[in-house]
Amino acid sequence: MSSERRPVIRSFRLRIALITTGLAVSVVAVLFVASALTVMHRRASILDRMMVAHLAGPGFGANSTTVWPAIDAHLNASFSGFAPLESKEDYAILRAVNTKGGTVYQSRNWPASLLVPEAADGALRTYYGGGTQWRIGQTRRGDVLVQLGVNTTLSEAQLKATIVKFGGAVVMLCLLVGLVAWYLAGRAMRPIEHLTGVMERIRASDMRQRVSADDEALEFDRLVTVFNDMLDRLERSFLQAVRFSGDAAHELRTPVAILQGELERAFERAGNNPEMEQALADMLDEVRRLDSIVRKLLMLSRADAGQLQIPLQPLDLVPMLRELADDLDMMAPERPLQLQLPPAMPAQGDADLLRQVLQNLVSNAVKYGIPEGWIAIQARRAGAGWQIDVSNASAGIAFEHRERLFDRFYRADEAHNRRVAGVGLGLALAREIARAHGGELRLAECTPSQVTFSLSLPAMQS
Incomplete structure (x- = not known):
């Protein structure tokens, strides 16, 4: 027994598609994570540089209290690009405190719980207030301490929304890659499918066919x-x-x-x-x-050898089947016979050979059926041909015998004695005769109580 384990996924095409898709998804995922981290870091860096630039600007040196609202509005406009478009909140907050006492100016949405201790000029710190995360920078202009804050919670919300949209696009891209991988895997399998088709057409009766290497990859x-x-x-x-x-x-x-x-x-x-x-x-x-x-x-x-030539002569199968039924009445009168035939069954072939096939099926029904059991012969139109079913009451056929019933010299009786006459060539020869007529002979049904052999033959075209 081989120690190699069989792959869980048997389809080679599916494995190739999954491997290709997995590699593509892994690369895209790495690029997505790297891009997201880079964007987050760069966004935070840009935000900090903008805050430092505003804190270093000359606007905060104003002494008139009427100027501070305009500065506040200007700051919100400057940082609005970091907030979601649908957000109506002020993104930036501003507070100016006179170190000698009193507040010069404070934005209307400055959280009461946001406490910012005095820090060195230009220092940027993260604080929490009002359930929001703020990035705070400070600068001193004379007696006035100016504190500038930016709502990083809104900024992160906008960034997350952008990442989610980008992630959705990545998922669609991965699905597209999977479909393309499945298609390309199918294209890669076409030479194998072509080889398989050529090999399937090779039969024992014609083994002269060969596969041309010039036509393949x-x-x-x-x-x-x-x-x-x-x-x-x-x-x-x-x-x-x-x-x-x-x-x-x-x-x-x-x-x-x-x-x-x-x-x-x-x-x-x-x-x-x-x-x-x-x-x-x-x-x-x-x-x-x-x-x-x-x-x-x-x-x-x-x-x-492909030399079984059948002279095709017009014939009617119904008289042949009725004659066979009469012979069966004389050969086994104790067997009840059920006969269902159409008015006529025009076909082409060799009457003697077809009679030999039918006789073999009927004799097998007598020899291998239950003693005094019923036998049925039924014929009907099936597509462009005729189908003749020969059934008999039976104790069934063991599963290991079913696949070998048409093997030459094979007999289901294991002792291979002569209790039942025959040598095991009848069914094999009958199937070859049926195929030579363009038909087929097969075991159609096998139950514990019934066995049915089905003979199909082409109908004569009018």
Whole structure:
């Protein structure tokens, strides 16, 4: 057992898209955080420089109390860019205190709880008052101590709103990157999908197809070469096996035919010797069984080699099915038969071969069905063709046998005895005949009480 763990996400395209998106999102996230920190630091630095510049200006040297409101309005206008547009609060506050006693001027929204101790000129400190964070700077002009404050809570609110909008744009960008990564991963998978399509078209009946390396990307050149080399080896082995089975079956036909003829003549000359007649009859049955196996093997080898040619002749399947039902009444009269057929089933094919397929299905229903159980034959139109279902009452088929029912020489009875006649070639040959007619034979239903085989054949076009 391999020690390597399988990836949790099986889709290679999804893994590539997620990895690409993850890398892009990580880079964008780092840039976003770095940009946000840079903007916050630069904004605070600009705010401090503006405050220092105003504190160093000549305006605060005025002695007339009528000038201070104008200075207050001018300061709010200067710092308004740091406040949200929808905010109606005064962003800057101003207070001038005479060191000899008395307040020269104080902004109307100066928080009563905001206590600012006297500090050195130009010193900037952060204080809290009225539930708001303030950046306070001070300067002394003669006997007047001027204190300038800026509402940094509003500034941070505006900055956060900007960062949230920018973050939303980053999220949309990441989604767009994910979609583009998924699309590009799909484009990258197209050569693999094309190779898969070519490989799927290769069948045992036509193994001469090859994948052209010139049509694929350079990175897949070695994969294509290895695959074509594998096909060459498989084709040689397959053709060798087909030739062997075909040649062996063909060579066996003559001695089997001679042996059968000699046994028939010996049986006629046996006279009144019952023991000799029984022995010869048993040997003749085995030779006939061997002849049936040889003929089926020869037909299967031709099908494998693509040489099973079917002469397409117009025919009606209904008389064939009714004849088969009559034979079934004589062969197993204890089996109730349900027959549902349309008035006519025009098709094209070889009547003898199709009769062989249907006989195989019906004989299997008799051999493997429940004793005295029912058998049903139902035919109906299915799209552009006909579908014939042969069902029978059954004890079911074990799951491990279902996938191998059409394997050659495979029989579900594990002892492989001859309690049930057959060699395990009937269904395999029947499916090859159906495919040669452009149809299909499959196990359509298998329950503990019923088994249904379905034969589909193209209908004759009017």
